[in-house]
Amino acid sequence: MKDCTWWPNVFTSLLVLVGWFAVHFATLSRERRKERRETAKSAVDALNSIASDASAFHTALTFDAHEACLLRYNTEKVIRTLQRKPLNDLDLSLGRMVKLRKSITLKNIDPSIFSPQNIDSPILQDIRAATDDLVDAIEAARDSHWA
Amino acid sequence: MEYKLINVGQDFSRYPAGRYTNDGPYSGEAFRDRFLIPALSDINQKLVIELDDARGLGSSFLEEAFGGLVRAGFSADDLFKRIELRANDKSLVEEIHTYIKDQSEAGTAS
Numbered sequence: 321m322k323d324c325t326w327w328p329n330v331f332t333s334l335l336v337l338v339g340w341f342a343v344h345f346a347t348l349s350r351e352r353r354k355e356r357r358e359t360a361k362s363a364v365d366a367l368n369s370i371a372s373d374a375s376a377f378h379t380a381l382t383f384d385a386h387e388a389c390l391l392r393y394n395t396e397k398v399i400r401t402l403q404r405k406p407l408n409d410l411d412l413s414l415g416r417m418v419k420l421r422k423s424i425t426l427k428n429i430d431p432s433i434f435s436p437q438n439i440d441s442p443i444l445q446d447i448r449a450a451t452d453d454l455v456d457a458i459e460a461a462r463d464s465h466w467a
Numbered sequence: 468m469e470y471k472l473i474n475v476g477q478d479f480s481r482y483p484a485g486r487y488t489n490d491g492p493y494s495g496e497a498f499r500d501r502f503l504i505p506a507l508s509d510i511n512q513k514l515v516i517e518l519d520d521a522r523g524l525g526s527s528f529l530e531e532a533f534g535g536l537v538r539a540g541f542s543a544d545d546l547f548k549r550i551e552l553r554a555n556d557k558s559l560v561e562e563i564h565t566y567i568k569d570q571s572e573a574g575t576a577s
Binding site for chain 2: 388389392393395396399400403414415417418421422424425426427429430431432433
């Protein structure tokens with residue numbers, strides 16, 4: 321009669337292996353979600369920073385060409401980031417991105433028409449509203465996609 | 468119909484900026500007058516406009532360049548038929564279409 325005492329050992333080893341894979345994949349998945357949530361947080365931070373820079377630019381007493389250039393560049397950069405992996409998974413509306421760029425770079429951004437804005441001017445209100453709408457959309461989509 | 472390719476970043480400026488010519492040499496007005504209007508004046512020509520190589524495209528530049536085409540006498544229908552915009556950033560395409568449409572509606576209303 322053959323000795324079958326090794327079977328329980330094989331079964332135990334298989335169980336350990338399956339358990340290890342399950343834990344490994346669950347950890348990987350959690351890490352990926354965490355990384356994506358951090359990417360979303362970085363985008364929100366970048367948006368708030370741009371809104372703050374835009375507010376400083378539009379309320380400044382004189383036109384600053386370097387700051388205008390940076391604002392245009394940084395606004396474009398964050399909008400491009402929102403359309404790339406992994407943030408494109410959030411399916412954010414292009415209209416909100418357009419609204420953001422328009423609020424910052426359509427009016428009062430060129431030397432020929434620049435004039436210092438009051439803190440409650442429509443331009444600053446539009447910037448705040450466009451930023452808040454986009455931040456809200458990112459946070460809502462992040463919570464539903466990567467909870 | 469013939470196609471003409473205009474690469475904003477290579478043919479005009481890597482960093483276009485400003486609305487009017489007195490805002491700088493690479494303004495929306497300069498781009499419209501030097502590139503878009505001459506190309507569109509040939510009615511048998513379609514335009515393919517590549518936007519990806521330009522950096523920091525601002526709304527005032529885009530509005531003056533493309534919304535300004537309607538103010539210069541081109542109809543929105545003609546522009547939508549003859550201009551193809553290429554960009555990885557799809558928000559640029561949407562924004563330009565908005566300026567053409569808005570300017571056309573503003574012209575109709577006045």
